[in-house]
Amino acid sequence: MKRRIMALVLALAMLISGLSVALADETFTARTPLDGASDKRNNISLAVSAIDGTELDYGETFSFNDIVGERTEYRGYVSAENGRGVRVTGGGVAQVAATLYLALRKLGTDVKFTALKTYGDRFTDDYVSSGDLAVVTDYDGDIDFAFVNRAGGEMEISMWLSGSYVNCSITVDDDNDDDDNWFSASSKTPKVYTASVDVEDNDSKTMKNVKLAAESVYDTTLAKGDKFSFNKVVGPRTEKYGYVSGTNGRGAKVMGGGVAQVASAIWLAVKDRDDISIIEKSTYGKKYNQDYVDSSADAIVTDYKAGTDFSFKYTGSGSITLYTYISGDDLICDIAEN
DSSP, X not given: XXXXXXXXXXXXXXXXXXXXXXOOOEEEEEEEEOOSOHHHHHHHHHHHXXXXXXXXXXXXXXXXXXXXXXXXXXXXXXXXXXXXXXXEETTTHHHHHHHHHHHHHTXXXXXXXXXXXXXXXXXXXXXXXXXXXXXXXXXXXXXXXXXXXXSXXXXXXXXXXXXXXXXXXXXXXXXXXXXXXXXXXXXXXXXXXXXXXXXXXXXXXXXXXXXXXXXXXTTEEEETTOEEEHHHHHOOOSGGGTOOEEEOTTSOEEETTTTHHHHHHHHHHHTTOTXXXXXXXXXXXXXXXXXXXXXXGGOBOXXXXXXXXXXXXXXXXXXXXXXXXXXXXXXXXXXXXX
């Protein structure tokens, strides 16, 4: 089973024998699944090539429409389905904006969005888990996706296609040439810790539950002393809230089955942190017979009706923000230190 746990850690500025040490670069990544339609892939490839290698100085604005340009037949674009299933010239290009958006969200307040519109309930595709993440762009309609680099250093955007994915990598150069400004707050980007579980084997109903729970947790911020309760944040797993019968960690079909996978991803992200105090945690133990995590000790159980919760307290300084989302075959939990 595929599972990756990685940490992207921003080195702390420090003084050693009177010598200043510059902050290290930080990289933020995202990817979205690419379907097999050749017309859509053609358009996406053109937009990706236009954006790849873009560099932004601190305070500079990125405009999707300015960089990608007009989506016309003259420039190689063809008719393809857009995010709401309508065939338009350049259809599919908005997926590039959405992939970039997913990566940018990990920078927190170091990015200021100045133009952002999403498909919302009109979204009919599945390259992102929610229509609220499906960015809309329209050159002729003057609908742009734009943001300002506030990360305190130069930002470089890399985008590329690999197999069945659209990939984005954003690198922020935190090495400030002004020695007197190396320790300014504006030059620091959040530390981001990432864990994931494999959701490749989920059926469509189980995946729907996972996505709903992930969207509920996404962008949850905890200050020092705050308690995170999975049941409180996600809420009841009922038809009223869109949940369906899915497969749980012991292979049984239950209403909201699969939701505990989100709890497991969060657990993997927090379990080794010194600033997290676990309040309540239950696992499937010997009953676990799925493969989204390697060990039954990491297969968290949650049950809203029975009052079985997964909860913990943040005891560190400052605050942390939890981002849970689907990327390809992975359910990811990012924790950003603010």
